[in-house]
Each structure stands twice: as structure tokens, then as C-alpha cells.
Amino acid sequence: MIPLALATAVVCGGPALLAWQAGVLAAVIWLPAVLYGITIMYGTTRLTPEGLHLRSLFRRSFVPWARTGMVEAQERTAKASTYQVAVVHIEGHRRPRYLPGLRSDGTPALEADFTAALRRIRDYQRRAVRQL
CATH class of the missing domain: 1.20.5 (Single alpha-helices involved in coiled-coils or other helix-helix interfaces)
Incomplete structure (x- = not known):
């Protein structure tokens, strides 16, 4: 038919x-x-004592540390490749928001940078929440 x-x-x-x-x-x-x-x-993700400044091609936003939850890596698949993006869970939102500019395709150099960036964000978040 x-x-x-x-x-x-x-x-x-x-x-x-x-x-x-x-x-x-x-x-x-x-x-x-x-x-x-x-x-x-x-995109870019900038850390400040107040929170995360997220800037992408079409969107700019600010998320205060008090509203952020867990920061984690999520694996995504596109055609024949797999990559990871960093996401943050935000209070009051159903789905996690990806962090622009933080991506790893599995190569050792990018993987090390990606892991270090996630660690830096978590440390920054821990320090900021402690001060609240």
C-alpha cells in the first residue's frame, strides 16, 4: 500500500x-x-560562588547552588558512537539539565578532562552549600 x-x-x-x-x-x-x-x-558552564552560569547557543541561565542537586555523567549514543555529557539535577525540574561544554567521547585525554571538570563542580558545590 x-x-x-x-x-x-x-x-x-x-x-x-x-x-x-x-x-x-x-x-x-x-x-x-x-x-x-x-x-x-x-556551550560553556561557568562556576561562581553564587551558582552555575550556563551559556549555550540559544540560551543563558543561572542556577543557584541552593537549587542544584546531584551532578553526574550520563551516557548518550549517536549512530555508531557513545559519549558522555554532564547533567545537574535542579530542584523543581523533572528532568536533569545538561551542562554545556562538558562532553567526553571516551578518548583518554578528554575523559581525564571530563572527570576533572565533574570533580571541580562537585567540590565547588560542596563548598558553596557548606557556606549557606
Whole structure:
């Protein structure tokens, strides 16, 4: 059975409409994935005595230390590769928020930097919460 969208495109608009639909479908799937990857790789996480300053391609936010919970590494899979991102659990939010700029693809040099960054964040968080 021919899918309805394909049949409609062929009958009503021909190849031009079919090409337009394929382009829209590719943009809907491809564009968010690319923007997410850019945001993870090129964002920054800055630590201050007050909290975390998160800056990504489209978003800037501040999370005070009093609202932060556990900071951990989460493993993600993309096509044939696996990588880790750092996430922080924030009070009042259902899902953890990823920390921009903190990513490891498993290579020893990046893995050491990633682990050291997580340790630094946890130490900073511990000191800030102790002062509250």
C-alpha cells in the first residue's frame, strides 16, 4: 500500500511537492539534532560562588547552588558512537539539565578532562552549600 502522503504528492503536486515534503521532513529531523550537538560542544558552564552560569547557543541561565542537586555523567549514543555529557539535577525540574561544554567521547585525554571538570563542580558545590 502506498503511504497517503506519497500518494497525495504524486496525484496533487507531482515531483515538486514530493521534493518539498522530503526537504521539510529532513529539516524537522536533521536541524534539531545538529543544533543540539552544537550546543553541547560549544556551550560553556561557568562556576561562581553564587551558582552555575550556563551559556549555550540559544540560551543563558543561572542556577543557584541552593537549587542544584546531584551532578553526574550520563551516557548518550549517536549512530555508531557513545559519549558522555554532564547533567545537574535542579530542584523543581523533572528532568536533569545538561551542562554545556562538558562532553567526553571516551578518548583518554578528554575523559581525564571530563572527570576533572565533574570533580571541580562537585567540590565547588560542596563548598558553596557548606557556606549557606
